[in-house]
Amino acid sequence: MKKLQSFAHYLSTSVRAEIRGTSPERFLNLCAQHEIHVWGIEYRESNCLRVSMSARSFLSIAPLVRRSACQIRIVNRRGVHYGMKRLWKKKLLACTLLVFLGICVLMNTMVLSFEFTGYETVQPRQIMEAMQKNGLDFGTFKRTVDASDLRNVILMEIPELIWFTVTFHGSHATVDVREREPVPEVINEALPADIISDFHGVVRDLSVYKGQAQVKIGDVVTPGTLLVSGAVDLRLDGKSLVTHARADVLADVWYKTTLALPLTGTGKTPTGREKTRWALVIGKKRINFYKNDGKVFDNYDKIITRHTLSLGGWEFPVTLVEERYIEYETFDAAFSAQDLAADLTATARRITQSLDAGVEITSASARESGEILYAYAYGKCERNIGQTVVRE
Amino acid sequence: MAKVGWLKKITQAMELPPDALRPVPRIILSGNEEVLIGGHTVLLAYTPEFLSVSRAGLRICIQGSGLIILAMDKLGICVGGVIDSISFER
Numbered sequence: 368m369k370k371l372q373s374f375a376h377y378l379s380t381s382v383r384a385e386i387r388g389t390s391p392e393r394f395l396n397l398c399a400q401h402e403i404h405v406w407g408i409e410y411r412e413s414n415c416l417r418v419s420m421s422a423r424s425f426l427s428i429a430p431l432v433r434r435s436a437c438q439i440r441i442v443n444r445r446g447v448h449y450g451m452k453r454l455w456k457k458k459l460l461a462c463t464l465l466v467f468l469g470i471c472v473l474m475n476t477m478v479l480s481f482e483f484t485g486y487e488t489v490q491p492r493q494i495m496e497a498m499q500k501n502g503l504d505f506g507t508f509k510r511t512v513d514a515s516d517l518r519n520v521i522l523m524e525i526p527e528l529i530w531f532t533v534t535f536h537g538s539h540a541t542v543d544v545r546e547r548e549p550v551p552e553v554i555n556e557a558l559p560a561d562i563i564s565d566f567h568g569v570v571r572d573l574s575v576y577k578g579q580a581q582v583k584i585g586d587v588v589t590p591g592t593l594l595v596s597g598a599v600d601l602r603l604d605g606k607s608l609v610t611h612a613r614a615d616v617l618a619d620v621w622y623k624t625t626l627a628l629p630l631t632g633t634g635k636t637p638t639g640r641e642k643t644r645w646a647l648v649i650g651k652k653r654i655n656f657y658k659n660d661g662k663v664f665d666n667y668d669k670i671i672t673r674h675t676l677s678l679g680g681w682e683f684p685v686t687l688v689e690e691r692y693i694e695y696e697t698f699d700a701a702f703s704a705q706d707l708a709a710d711l712t713a714t715a716r717r718i719t720q721s722l723d724a725g726v727e728i729t730s731a732s733a734r735e736s737g738e739i740l741y742a743y744a745y746g747k748c749e750r751n752i753g754q755t756v757v758r759e
Numbered sequence: 760m761a762k763v764g765w766l767k768k769i770t771q772a773m774e775l776p777p778d779a780l781r782p783v784p785r786i787i788l789s790g791n792e793e794v795l796i797g798g799h800t801v802l803l804a805y806t807p808e809f810l811s812v813s814r815a816g817l818r819i820c821i822q823g824s825g826l827i828i829l830a831m832d833k834l835g836i837c838v839g840g841v842i843d844s845i846s847f848e849r
Contacts (some may be wrong), residue, residue, distance in 0.1 A: 392804065392805055399831055399836075
């Protein structure tokens with residue numbers, strides 16, 4: 368609370384004064400009587416006190432000083448007003464302040480950071496490239512950007528977008544986009560069509576709603592096999608009716624995954640030597656803090672760490688780039704098939720299961736041949752293999 | 760004085776706080792670190808070891824060490840420091 372009061376006094380500009388006289392207490396009583404607020408009254412020596420009061424009050428206490436037969440002198444001035452005056456006297460500081468203010472104003476007229484919202488499949492990089500092509504980039508002056516024109520151009524350039532807006536908050540640009548919903552393919556049921564197989568399999572269930580079945584349960588089909596024909600025999604002098612076939616054809620289908628892993632290869636071990644390079648990227652300008660651009664070591668791993676300047680969640684186009692080079696040596700390495708077989712087989716199983724919904728693994732194995740380890744996984748599932756094809 | 764005596768009797772009869780009708784100083788003591796004396800007081804003497812104020816004919820003497828007047832105006836006086844004793848004199 369006292370700190371808060373001190374801060375309030377600092378803002379309101381106050382003075383610290385020394386009162387000397389036969390009775391400084393009388394001066395304080397007069398101040399209280401005339402509703403002049405004084406604080407921080409400190410005893411210095413006999414007949415001498417130090418008090419704080421607002422600068423405005425100090426200007427009106429001359430009669431009270433005379434009445435109390437005291438002398439008063441200012442010891443210290445505190446407050447924003449006096450601070451600014453002191454700063455103004457120091458020309459270099461004042462110039463620096465002005466330059467800083469100028470930079471602040473200039474930066475406020477430029478776009479220094481971007482934020483993308485609302486995207487799903489279209490990547491911000493793609494949007495950024497389109498914006499750069501049309502004149503909106505880091506460091507672009509905001510007044511040169513026509514958001515309406517930009518929207519029209521961007522929507523033309525990226526057809527996946529249905530909505531694009533760019534709004535500026537200071538030097539920060541918020542790009543809000545909405546993507547177009549994919550339009551499902553509409554099949555014209557008025558056109559005659561057949562149903563063919565799109566997968567290898569054994570037919571397990573056949574429900575024909577329209578058309579004439581060309582296969583029966585238990586038949587083996589390959590991709591392209593005609594399952595249900597749109598031409599229905601009318602049994603009237605060999606005449607047939609052409610229609611749009613509709614059917615559900617469920618079949619057992621099999622999946623197979625084969626993985627191969629060489630058992631010999633090249634390993635690497637760090638030598639312990641490292642080197643770090645620094646660079647500063649401002650917008651698109653990169654300033655390297657190193658001289659030699661060439662290779663640091665013959666064999667090395669490079670780890671890049673970017674430290675972007677941010678404030679309150681907003682990122683500025685100023686990035687400190689740290690490049691760490693770690694030297695390593697290579698050596699010929701041989702791996703044990705026994706150690707890797709289980710992992711490779713599990714990977715093959717996992718890949719097989721991810722190929723379709725409801726795939727059950729029927730068998731999985733691993734085998735070594737030469738210096739290569741093979742893993743196999745077989746899976747089976749039931750799926751609709753019918754695909755509607757419009758008749759020519 | 761007669762008026763004060765009369766007011767005192769009324770406040771006692773009506774069970775009012777003593778400072779409701781009469782200029783009795785209200786003193787708020789926060790531990791032995793700070794004392795606030797409400798109302799328009801007159802500062803009589805002040806040293807870091809002794810402070811004396813007057814309020815409505817009552818003299819309040821504060822003894823301690825490192826006494827400092829934190830604030831003073833028409834509404835009261837606030838004294839900080841290490842307070843050893845407060846005494847009253849008529």
